[in-house]
Amino acid sequence: MIEPGSLLRSLSGRVTARNFHSHVINELGAGVISGRFPVGSILPNDAALMDEFAVSRTVLREALKTLEAKGLVEARPKVGTKVVKQSRWSLYDAQVLAWCLEAGPDEEFLRGLHNVRHALEPQAASDAASHHSGDQIRLMHYWLRQMELALNEPQSFCLADFELHRIIAEAARNPFIRALQGVIELSHALAYRTIVHEQHVVDLTPVFQKHYQLVGAIERGLASEAGLAMTATIEQDVQMAIDFPPSR
Template sequence: MIEAGSLIRSLSGRPAARNFHTFVINEIGHGIVTGQFPVGSVLASDAVMMETYGVSRTVLREALKTLEAKGMVEARPKVGTRVTPSNRWSFFDPQVLSWHFYAKPDARFFESLFDVRSALEARAVRLAAERRTAEHVRLMKYWLHQMELADGNLEALGLSSLEIHRAVAESAGNALLRSVTGIVELTLALALKSLDDTTRNDYARATLAALTELVAAIEKGAPDAAAAAIDTVVALDNARATTLL
């Protein structure tokens, strides 16, 4: 599992807490997505990987089972562990998504990411406008205030924005729509990665304004206005992320 917000925290170079199991999963998964271990290639033997990563056979086997469950590798008798084609990967898995942050930017993949995010969040905000509670709105307003206080700090800005999206997904009352969080975090992290001293403040102001409109629309129970606001938010992140291409 990957903790929500860990990808955004990595922008500041803050190391994530890890254990041997997650370390091996991340090393191999990252290597597959970035092409270090190409599709169709066979991973090194257990003995070599145990020495490379400094782990026991039990830890290595558990890590490979996790990657197999994500559709990224398959173990074959007398062949070894082979990297599977990307069309078998579990792209809604937050960990799989997070590894794509480090991969070479790909226009078609970016387009797919934002298409899915736009569709899912459009539905989520409409449901949120119908089902939100006072506590949901209070939480959204709290994180809006934290965005105001971010003052150019990318990590604080990104985490506050992400928490608003998470609160919206929660208030929608649809457990499956909560799966959008991983996509939101990756697209948001890509947008933040593109920023520099000349673009940071404009992006922060525009995003805060759009999210403020979103929260106001949800509080008023106005689904059309909420959908229009989230379209603006997604478009802002899309415009920034595509500058990485």
């Protein structure tokens, strides 16, 4: 389990696993997503993996159970642990999405990611305009202010940007939209990763202004305007990912 914002905080460098269990999960999970362990293949046997990662059988088995719960592998009696097809992967799981970012998602994945955001986040903004609480509006303004203060600090800016979207999803009062948290964070990571990692000088004022308009529409209860404003912020993320592709 990773905390909200962990993926964005890792943009300036890969986060080291906290323990052997986490290390095994990360290495095997990333290996599946990247294709090091192709779909349909059988993972090396327990003895080989225990030797590779220098862990006990107990640690290894618990790590494999975690990966099975995420839909990446399945244990088959007398066969071993098999990598399953992508359609079974838990793509709303934040850790799985982090591995997708590390591996470099393909065009089909990116298209699906953006389509999901376009389908659901504008609705979240519209619902938030109708259902927000006073505390949620105060939090939205807080994160807007953090964006404004971080116009010259891309990593802090993108964290505040994500937190603002997360509060809007909460204000929508829809558990299925709330479950998009990992998708939203991955989209922000894709938009900002090159800017943060390579320390590009970028004018983030237009991004701030779009979010300012978004919060204003939500605060005034303008559901239709809020939905359109959210669509504009999503399109900004897509364009930033295009304008600043990762270095090869």
